[in-house]
Amino acid sequence: MAAPKLLLVEDDPALAELLEYRFQSEGYNVRTTADGDEALMFADEDVPDLVILDWMIEGTSG
Helix, strand or coil: CCEEEEEECCHHHCHHHHHHHHHHHHCEEEEEEEEEHHHHHHHHHHHCCEECCCCCCCCCCC
16 A cells, blocks of 8 residues: 655745654655645645645745
């Protein structure tokens, strides 16, 4: 069974690193970005099972 895919959209590098580490340790395949436009592109390329979204980010906001 493939690992669940998580898209993490967070512009605070320390928080993004902490969340990425934690979710990876729980078995998620995590893709991280700090930009809303890039997050939309990532979601179109490979639809995630879960999105964790900071709603105040650069580019297209959450």
